[in-house]
Amino acid sequence: MEAAERIAALMKQAGLNAKISSIHVNGWFGGYDKLSTSRLLFDERFGIDIEQSNRQIVFVGDSPNDAPTFAYFENSVGVANVRRFQGRLAGRRSM
Secondary structure (H helix, E strand, O other): OHHHHHHHHHHHHOOOEEEEOOOOEEEEOOOOOHHHHHHHHHHHHHOOOHHHHHHHOEEEEOOHHHHHHHHHOOEEEEOHHHHHHOOOOOOOOOO
8 A cells, every 4th residue: 555655646746646446556637537437428328317317326436546436426335345445535435
């Protein structure tokens, strides 16, 4: 975890967004995340408004980069390895 935090810090210093995942560090330019891209996917590919369909959707995630999506969907499930990130998931519900 210490190495992942250092990598994320270096990415942020270089101007990237960075989130620690369960298996790697995600780095990207731009103001998007899994929630914003999920909105686009559901709308553009499936014609589904996730605002209206929130209760019918189940989100499954495994790491801190999933935090916005965990917080948004009423039916969110964290797989077992997400427990090691307890306390690092902003906006999370109980684990």
